Amino acid sequence: xxxxxxxxHKLIDENKEKKLDDFFTFLSIPSVSADSVASPxxxxxxxxxxxxxxxxxxxxxxxxxxxxxxxxxxxxKRENQPTMLxxxxxxxxxxxxxxxxxxxxxxPTVLEGSVxxxxxxxxxxxxxxxxxxxxxxxxxxxxxxVHLVLVAEGEEEIGSPHFDSWLAKQENAMKxxxxxxxxxxxxxxxxxxxVYGLRGICYLEIEVHGPSHDLHSGIFGGVVVNxxxxxxxxxxxxxxxxxxxxxxxxxxxxxxxxxWEREVLRKLPFDENELAHTLGVQHLTGEQGFTPNERLRxxxxxxxxxxxxxxxxxxxxxxxxxRAGAKIxxxxxxxxxPDEIAHLTESYLTSLLPEGVEMKVTRMPGIKxxxxxxxxxxxxxxxxxxxxxxxxxxxxIRLGGGVGVCEAFQRRLNMxxxxxxxxxxxxxxAHSPNERFPLxxxxxGVHTLADVFASYPHxxxxxxxxx
Amino acid sequence: xxxxxxxxHKLIDENKEKKLDDFFTFLSIPSVSADSVASPxxxxxxxxxxxxxxxxxxxxxxxxxxxxxxxxxxxxKRENQPTMLxxxxxxxxxxxxxxxxxxxxxxPTVLEGSVxxxxxxxxxxxxxxxxxxxxxxxxxxxxxxVHLVLVAEGEEEIGSPHFDSWLAKQENAMKxxxxxxxxxxxxxxxxxxxVYGLRGICYLEIEVHGPSHDLHSGIFGGVVVNxxxxxxxxxxxxxxxxxxxxxxxxxxxxxxxxxWEREVLRKLPFDENELAHTLGVQHLTGEQGFTPNERLRxxxxxxxxxxxxxxxxxxxxxxxxxRAGAKIxxxxxxxxxPDEIAHLTESYLTSLLPEGVEMKVTRMPGIKxxxxxxxxxxxxxxxxxxxxxxxxxxxxIRLGGGVGVCEAFQRRLNMxxxxxxxxxxxxxxAHSPNERFPLxxxxxGVHTLADVFASYPHxxxxxxxxx
Numbered sequence: 001x002x003x004x005x006x007x008x009h010k011l012i013d014e015n016k017e018k019k020l021d022d023f024f025t026f027l028s029i030p031s032v033s034a035d036s037v038a039s040p041x042x043x044x045x046x047x048x049x050x051x052x053x054x055x056x057x058x059x060x061x062x063x064x065x066x067x068x069x070x071x072x073x074x075x076x077k078r079e080n081q082p083t084m085l086x087x088x089x090x091x092x093x094x095x096x097x098x099x100x101x102x103x104x105x106x107x108p109t110v111l112e113g114s115v116x117x118x119x120x121x122x123x124x125x126x127x128x129x130x131x132x133x134x135x136x137x138x139x140x141x142x143x144x145x146v147h148l149v150l151v152a153e154g155e156e157e158i159g160s161p162h163f164d165s166w167l168a169k170q171e172n173a174m175k176x177x178x179x180x181x182x183x184x185x186x187x188x189x190x191x192x193x194x195v196y197g198l199r200g201i202c203y204l205e206i207e208v209h210g211p212s213h214d215l216h217s218g219i220f221g222g223v224v225v226n227x228x229x230x231x232x233x234x235x236x237x238x239x240x241x242x243x244x245x246x247x248x249x250x251x252x253x254x255x256x257x258x259x260w261e262r263e264v265l266r267k268l269p270f271d272e273n274e275l276a277h278t279l280g281v282q283h284l285t286g287e288q289g290f291t292p293n294e295r296l297r298x299x300x301x302x303x304x305x306x307x308x309x310x311x312x313x314x315x316x317x318x319x320x321x322x323r324a325g326a327k328i329x330x331x332x333x334x335x336x337x338p339d340e341i342a343h344l345t346e347s348y349l350t351s352l353l354p355e356g357v358e359m360k361v362t363r364m365p366g367i368k369x370x371x372x373x374x375x376x377x378x379x380x381x382x383x384x385x386x387x388x389x390x391x392x393x394x395x396x397i398r399l400g401g402g403v404g405v406c407e408a409f410q411r412r413l414n415m416x417x418x419x420x421x422x423x424x425x426x427x428x429x430a431h432s433p434n435e436r437f438p439l440x441x442x443x444x445g446v447h448t449l450a451d452v453f454a455s456y457p458h459x460x461x462x463x464x465x466x467x
Numbered sequence: 468x469x470x471x472x473x474x475x476h477k478l479i480d481e482n483k484e485k486k487l488d489d490f491f492t493f494l495s496i497p498s499v500s501a502d503s504v505a506s507p508x509x510x511x512x513x514x515x516x517x518x519x520x521x522x523x524x525x526x527x528x529x530x531x532x533x534x535x536x537x538x539x540x541x542x543x544k545r546e547n548q549p550t551m552l553x554x555x556x557x558x559x560x561x562x563x564x565x566x567x568x569x570x571x572x573x574x575p576t577v578l579e580g581s582v583x584x585x586x587x588x589x590x591x592x593x594x595x596x597x598x599x600x601x602x603x604x605x606x607x608x609x610x611x612x613v614h615l616v617l618v619a620e621g622e623e624e625i626g627s628p629h630f631d632s633w634l635a636k637q638e639n640a641m642k643x644x645x646x647x648x649x650x651x652x653x654x655x656x657x658x659x660x661x662v663y664g665l666r667g668i669c670y671l672e673i674e675v676h677g678p679s680h681d682l683h684s685g686i687f688g689g690v691v692v693n694x695x696x697x698x699x700x701x702x703x704x705x706x707x708x709x710x711x712x713x714x715x716x717x718x719x720x721x722x723x724x725x726x727w728e729r730e731v732l733r734k735l736p737f738d739e740n741e742l743a744h745t746l747g748v749q750h751l752t753g754e755q756g757f758t759p760n761e762r763l764r765x766x767x768x769x770x771x772x773x774x775x776x777x778x779x780x781x782x783x784x785x786x787x788x789x790r791a792g793a794k795i796x797x798x799x800x801x802x803x804x805p806d807e808i809a810h811l812t813e814s815y816l817t818s819l820l821p822e823g824v825e826m827k828v829t830r831m832p833g834i835k836x837x838x839x840x841x842x843x844x845x846x847x848x849x850x851x852x853x854x855x856x857x858x859x860x861x862x863x864i865r866l867g868g869g870v871g872v873c874e875a876f877q878r879r880l881n882m883x884x885x886x887x888x889x890x891x892x893x894x895x896x897a898h899s900p901n902e903r904f905p906l907x908x909x910x911x912g913v914h915t916l917a918d919v920f921a922s923y924p925h926x927x928x929x930x931x932x933x934x
Contacts, residue, residue, distance in 0.1 A: 283822075312773045
């Protein structure tokens with residue numbers, strides 16, 4: 001298997017102080033996408049990225065969108081080289097609450113081997129690792145054996161509202177063999193992870209309409225169906241007492257996890273009591289027949305995300321509300337389709353609806369679940385390099401949540417091979433005060449990428465992706 | 468049976484224009500108790516009442532409370548006369564929305580035989596009928612055969628918050644034989660009503676607590692109980708599919724309506740389709756085995772009055788809420804007790820509560836149902852006089868809603884005999900724009916009261932109340 005030349009790794013290890021200075025400049029830019037007056041800071045961050053990509057020998061440009069821009073940079077494309085897309089984002093979460101930070105969020109500070117700053121891990125550190133690995137290759141004078149395309153957006157923390165429409169315009173120009181979404185974390189510190197699956201989502205808003213106006217519960221109680229009661233009944237029937245989803249045919253398209261997938265999870269540490277403690281519940285609950293860690297990754301769910309109706313103020317108001325509403329999110333797994341699930345759920349709720357009330361269901365945009373084969377040259381390359389530099393083979397896992405752009409990449413670029421990974425750790429407080437990135441993990445990541453750039457084309461040529 | 472002398476009835480019919488002028492002065496005072504800056508207007512209305520009571524030969528005084536004052540007036544107490552308390556209120560509902568009034572709400576205007584003004588029916592017109600009847604007796608020179616105590620409060624439209632504590636102070640001084648709550652209406656125009664029963668109330672606030680903080684439904688969906696789902700399940704289990712309340716022993720203390728009570732209702736007109744149309748529902752629903760009109764008056768109910776939790780804004784937010792809440796009102800019938808029902812309901816909900824969430828139930832102040840015997844001298848007197856002056860015997864009925872002060876009178880004054888009645892009609896738009904009072908009904912009410920003041924002592928002495 002081909003690795004990066006020793007000179008590349010040597011260059012990575014040289015002048016770390018100087019390189020971190022560059023990184024800290026990036027971290028000092030408060031590129032908070034949720035802050036409506038921070039646009040100049042987002043442009044500044046995009047320009048920093050573009051400048052650094054050029055220094056790494058890439059062609060780089062800033063694509064404007066209706067929101068914050070997308071930075072696209074690519075190395076020189078040579079014949080017979082596979083193309084790897086690397087995705088990251090240069091925007092960060094707001095720093096609030098400021099008073100809980102031990103060091104200023106936009107003044108990067110190294111303490112006990114970690115750099116503390118908003119965006120240190122999520123996601124500027126990951127972007128820095130990409131640029132560092134490419135720069136080392138560039139400085140070594142060796143020919144980079146892979147064609148790299150870096151895509152960095154500025155709206156990930158606000159739900160990537162303009163990414164899909166931007167990506168639609170690249171459909172023809174952007175041909176890639178695989179994608180690396182460098183916006184994940186290790187499974188837990190010391191156990192790096194490669195993610196091959198994500199749950200999808202079907203999100204519905206349900207409104208139940210009863211009387212045309214709110215009624216006095218004394219004068220009219222007893223002759224009309226109460227919309228809040230009817231809605232409660234509907235929602236209560238979404239789950240069986242055993243914790244399974246009661247919608248007929250809901251599970252028809254659910255693929256059972258493979259034996260190896262369950263075995264991988266079984267071998268990973270998972271402290272039920274600790275998770276229960278973190279979530280503030282007595283103990284974990286859920287569908288029978290699956291461990292909590294399996295339920296989080298392999299099983300669909302339904303959750304009531306919000307509910308409203310009638311009087312919610314202090315004291316007693318004796319009203320029969322005219323209408324009641326709820327929002328429900330259903331997390332989907334392969335091969336469930338959001339539209340089909342929405343249809344099944346609507347039909348089921350309609351069949352349960354008591355006479356005397358009407359129901360309106362609004363579908364919010366759904367996202368298909370993502371599942372790719374971990375038997376690919378991409379996973380081989382990452383698995384091998386991670387093992388070398390992190391000292392253990394990565395956990396090959398699925399995640400319960402979504403990573404917004406994955407499904408867009410699949411749909412727009414027909415990206416069959418992708419993975420989600422990252423060098424930091426779940427306890428690095430992404431989105432919270434005192435976010436950090438252990439520098440040891442950061443540099444391990446740079447070395448890993450440097451080797452991946454050599455090993456991926458090697459595995460790619462072996463042809464496993466076409467089997 | 469003794470009636471008022473013809474001279475009294477003659478005096479009622481004389482100088483109606485002049486009397487209405489006095490009434491219209493009362494109606495012109497915007498004594499809106501809900502309006503925090505209207506206090507001087509409430510005092511003005513109380514003073515008008517006191518002045519008129521004095522002109523009717525009564526002793527009258529204004530009792531201050533922590534809120535708006537209570538006016539108390541009484542006729543001279545002669546030996547062997549029974550005491551009748553007459554209750555009304557001089558405060559009115561706000562006039563909003565003003566633009567929907569065809570005439571100014573505080574400029575009383577007579578159109579097609581009705582006076583239009585806020586408070587015309589509810590409740591200044593009823594108070595005016597009491598004063599007019601007493602004045603006629605006084606002017607006739609005849610001796611009033613009953614001892615009358617008029618109690619008029621100024622906070623009925625805001626829930627009588629200070630009435631009970633005021634009444635507590637009268638417990639010893641105020642000895643009455645019966646009470647007339649002149650704050651009702653006819654059953655429908657042309658069918659006057661005497662009310663002998665009211666539903667009570669048990670009002671609970673329920674909070675379900677799950678995780679210690681809101682969770683991401685993707686990352687954590689599948690291992691915790693969703694508080695909104697748990698609460699929905701609890702609420703859905705309050706009713707059986709047949710519309711009965713599912714709380715064990717809930718019906719144990721429910722007294723079945725007497726045969727005659729059902730017969731009275733069966734003979735009264737009740738247009739199901741019209742009511743459904745008014746309420747804006749396709750058709751009426753509810754507990755099997757009872758007609759809608761029976762369900763409204765004889766049967767307990769449970770209603771969800773409000774519910775909240777999670778995200779209720781626009782769009783999709785994928786959150787598992789930390790907590791969820793609901794308010795429920797249970798309308799009670801004799802001989803249910805609010806505390807017992809609260810206890811039964813709490814126990815039932817606790818037994819249903821799934822593992823993984825906690826529940827907190829808060830009891831709001833309950834009100835016992837009211838049921839008095841219509842076989843009393845009070846009902847005899849009113850029934851007879853109403854028959855004379857309205858041209859038909861009154862409907863003897865129970866109401867589904869509450870009249871706040873009734874239970875307080877029973878508890879504080881040990882008032883065994885009371886009734887609720889009124890001269891107006893359900894379609895007179897109390898609480899709505901263009902409130903009105905047909906003058907024909909008003910004067911019929913004055914004649915009715917004038918006779919009641921004579922016939923009640925007569926029936927009282929026959930002793931039916933003690934049988």
